[in-house]
Amino acid sequence: MSATKILDTLLAISRLLEQDQQRELERRGLTVPRTHLLWVLYHGGPATQAHLAEAVGVTPRHVTTLVDALENTGFARRKPHPSDRRAVLVHLTERGLSEMESMDAEHKALGANLIAGLSDDTITATRTALTQILERLTSLVDDHTARAESEERDR
Amino acid sequence: MSATKILDTLLAISRLLEQDQQRELERRGLTVPRTHLLWVLYHGGPATQAHLAEAVGVTPRHVTTLVDALENTGFARRKPHPSDRRAVLVHLTERGLSEMESMDAEHKALGANLIAGLSDDTITATRTALTQILERLTSLVDDHTARAESEERDR
C-alpha cells in the first residue's frame, strides 16, 4: 500500500478538474488566465490594471494583453479613472457579469455533485485530511520560496 | 457549511502542487510538458516521436519542438531507428535519467510527508472519498467530451 496513493489520486483529480475547466471556458470563448482576471473583477469590482497585476500575479505589462483580449471578446471594458489620468478602471460588461454568475453556479453544483452519497463521517475525515495537506503544502511552498529568494540574493 | 468546501480545498491544493512543481522544474531547467515527455521515456524506454505524441497527448509536430528543446538542454537525444529509416528513437541521456530518478524520489517523499500524522481511519476515509470524487469527475469529463463531439458532428 504505497504512501503516495493519496497524492497520486489528488494529482489525477487536479488534472481532470483543470481539463474540464479548460473545456468549459473554451466553450465560452475564455481562457484560464483571462477568467482569473474576470473573477477578480467579479469579486472586487472595477480595478486599475496595476491592482489587477498584483491580484492575478502577473506583470502589469501582461495585464495589458489580457485586458486587450477581454475587450476584444466583450467580457470587460476599460474606462478612464475619475481622479488619476494615468490610470484606467477595468470593469465587467453585462456579458462578463452573467458568465461569472453562471460559472459560480456551476462551481457550486459541481462541489455538491462530487461528494453526494458519502457519509458524514467520511466527509468530515476527508475535510480534516485535506486541511492538513493544504497546510503542509503551504508551508512547503513558503520554504521553497524563501530558499529561492535567498539563492537569488546570493547571486 | 458550504457544500463546495471540499472542492475549494482540492482546488487550492491543486494550485499549490502545480506551483511547487513548476518551481522545482524551473530550478532544473525543465518545463512541465518537457518533463511529461521525459517521464514517458523513463517509464517506457526509448520511443519514436509518433509514439510520444500519442502518449503525451500532443500533436506529432509539437513533439518535434519538445524534443528539440530537450536535446538542446541535454536531457534527451535522438538516434536513428534501427529498422525504419523514417523514424527516430528518443532516449534519455544520463542527465535525463538521473533527474527523473531524483524527481521520483522527491515525489514519494512528498506523498509520505503530506499525510504523516493522520490516523489510519482518516486516511482510509479520505482514500474512499477521493476515489469516488475521481470516478465522478472521470465520468463527468467523459460526458462533456461526448457532448462536445456530438456538437462537432452537428457542424
Next chain:
DNA sequence: TATTGTTATACTCTATAACTATA
C-alpha cells in the same frame, strides 16, 4: 522622482496545413 500603462522583443506551449523521405 515614482507610478500607470504601453511599445518592443523574446521564449514557451500548442495547433493546423503543407511538404519530404521512406515504407
Next chain:
DNA sequence: TATAGTTATAGAGTATAACAATA
C-alpha cells in the same frame, strides 16, 4: 497510398526593458 518527422505560420501565456504621460 500511408506514415514519420519537419518547415511554415499562427494564437495565447508569460517575462524583461525602455519609454510616455501623469502624479
